Amino acid sequence: MKIAIYGQYYKENTQEIISKIFTVFKNYTVEIVFESNFYKVIEEEKILQQPFPIFNSHKDLDGSFDMFISIGGDGTMLRAATFVRDKNIPILGINAGRLGFLATVPQESIEKLLPLIFEKNYNISSRTLLSLDYEGKDESLDNLDYALNEITVSRKDTTSMITVETRLDGDYLNSYWADGLIISTPTGSTGYSLSCGGPILTPGANSLVITPIAPHNLNARPLVIPDDTYIELKVSSREEQHLVSLDSRIIAVETETILKIQKTDFKINLVEFPHEKFLDTLRKKLLWGEDKRN
Ligand SMILES: NC(=O)c1ccc[n+]([C@@H]2O[C@H](COP(=O)([O-])OP(=O)(O)OC[C@H]3O[C@@H](n4cnc5c(N)ncnc54)[C@H](O)[C@@H]3O)[C@@H](O)[C@H]2O)c1
Ligand SMILES: Nc1ncnc2c1ncn2[C@@H]1O[C@H](COP(=O)(O)OP(=O)(O)OP(=O)(O)O)[C@@H](O)[C@H]1O
Structure with a gap:
């Protein structure tokens, strides 16, 4: 062996x-x-x-x-x-x-x-796992454009909240006004998402969780969606950039970039x-x- x-x-x-x-x-x-x-x-x-x-x-x-x-x-x-x-x-x-x-x-x-x-x-x-794609993708990702736990968008260099416009399979879901938004796999559901009030998914669940981080839209709640959903996020902010994390890795991305997130094929x-x-x-x-x- x-x-x-x-x-x-x-x-x-x-x-x-x-x-x-x-x-x-x-x-x-x-x-x-x-x-x-x-x-x-x-x-x-x-x-x-x-x-x-x-x-x-x-x-x-x-x-x-x-x-x-x-x-x-x-x-x-x-x-x-x-x-x-x-x-x-x-x-x-x-x-x-x-x-x-x-x-x-x-x-x-x-x-x-x-x-x-x-x-x-x-x-x-x-x-x-989840994969991330967007126009002008950061080369520093070095093909590490996927996450086992979660992909998160969050604010950068500001205490102001960001607005995260979210589409599922092309349909408008919501504009979260929050510190950030987590798209979690079942594995990640016991990590950051859990700390933000998300549900725990068993590893075999064919689902993902969308969990807002400290949303000021008080009615916004974690949402469980099928894992074959094509997710698009667009962040608006007072700053020119916002952060995107893939598990422990983090990058800065221009605001208004359309982030495309979907399940990987492995x-x-x-x-x-x-x-x-x-x-x-x-x-x-x-x-x-x-x-x-x-
Ligand atoms: N507020 C939070 O709970 C929070 C904030 C940021 C990141 N995280 C988690 O930390 C992960 C990155 O880990 P790190 O070691 O670089 O950061 P870290 O050193 O801050 O450790 C984070 C903690 O999360 C736990 N953790 C990680 N993945 C988990 C999972 N799938 N289920 C249960 N617990 C899990 C680890 O055991 C560790 O105790 C991220 O993917 C995210 O899930 C959590
Ligand atoms: N190879 C190793 N040998 C001994 N101890 C280790 C080793 N790797 C990690 N540790 C111990 O585990 C701690 C945490 O390691 P790591 O960063 O991998 O996990 P974590 O994300 O902080 O999660 P956890 O909560 O499970 O510790 C380290 O600070 C260290 O004390």
């Missing part, structure tokens, strides 16, 4: 996590390839007993890889998706972070759960183990099980 390993940070517990992974791997035939920046740091820390091959960018990943292991929190998982892109390589998230909604394997369970990938005892949770596959399924994560991470009355 050929496995890519990626992490954004080296912290005091990274060595222990890598050592647990290697303890499992030594029982199987595994070809390990590290992401180059992560490899540089762990080499400096001298925790590897032999050299390993590296990959530098998404271009170095191909169909020969069976699995992509992300060591970190949800932010690292979002970055992992930018390496994997449309390559269909399943991503397994080891949670070295805090919440770990997407990175579902706790450090303590590495030795128990990792062997399951070799026994093929896991499910794939396919996640919908998905990101997350590895899901028994007992670490979405519904378990909901109860554990959003503390639903903490109400002692039931």
Whole structure:
């Protein structure tokens, strides 16, 4: 099995996590390839007993890889998706972070759960993504014009609200007067959208959520729409530019630009183990099980 390993940070517990992974791997035939920046740091820390091959960018990943292991929190998982892109390589998230909604394997369970990938005892949770297009698209996007969690428009360099004219399949929906607007996938529904009052969607729901950020149209509420809807947003503002975010990445765009948002034709596959399924994560991470009355 050929496995890519990626992490954004080296912290005091990274060595222990890598050592647990290697303890499992030594029982199987595994070809390990590290992401180059992560490899540089762990080499400096001298925790590897032999050299390993590296990959530098998404271009170095191909169909020969069976699995992509992300060591970190949800932010690292979002970055992992930018390496994997449309390559269909399943991503397994080891949670070295805090919440770990997407990175579902706790450090303590590495030795128990990792062997399951070799026994093929896991499910794939396919996640919908959103793509962004507009005339004069920013080159800095470097083809990273899609989001696993959400695409958001928001105000820039002003405390004044922006107006977000919104069309669904060409039909006028509303002009939100707000700090911004979130278009969220089911995956992103437990992220920013949730903080703004949006509903939680299970990963398999074929829907998207449009959630305004602090709307002054007090009647405006989060709206669930089919995920094959073609969404157009046009922001008006006192400023010349507004912000557009795709997950953790952010760019400035001229106001009055028509932003075209739709579902991508590929998905990101997350590895899901028994007992670490979405519904378990909901109860554990959003503390639903903490109400002692039931
Ligand atoms: N007010 C908010 O809630 C708010 C504001 C901005 C961004 N975000 C979220 O943060 C994401 C970017 O992550 P980052 O690491 O760069 O920022 P960050 O460091 O500010 O982390 C944001 C938090 O959101 C959590 N998170 C991310 N994706 C999630 C998901 N799908 N379900 C549940 N929780 C999730 C992370 O665990 C982390 O605790 C964005 O995609 C957005 O969803 C949330
Ligand atoms: N490779 C790693 N080794 C050890 N700890 C890590 C590693 N990557 C991340 N962490 C820890 O997790 C924290 C958060 O990481 P990350 O930015 O990936 O997630 P996040 O978006 O903040 O989400 P979460 O709430 O899940 O932590 C880091 O500040 C660090 O403490």
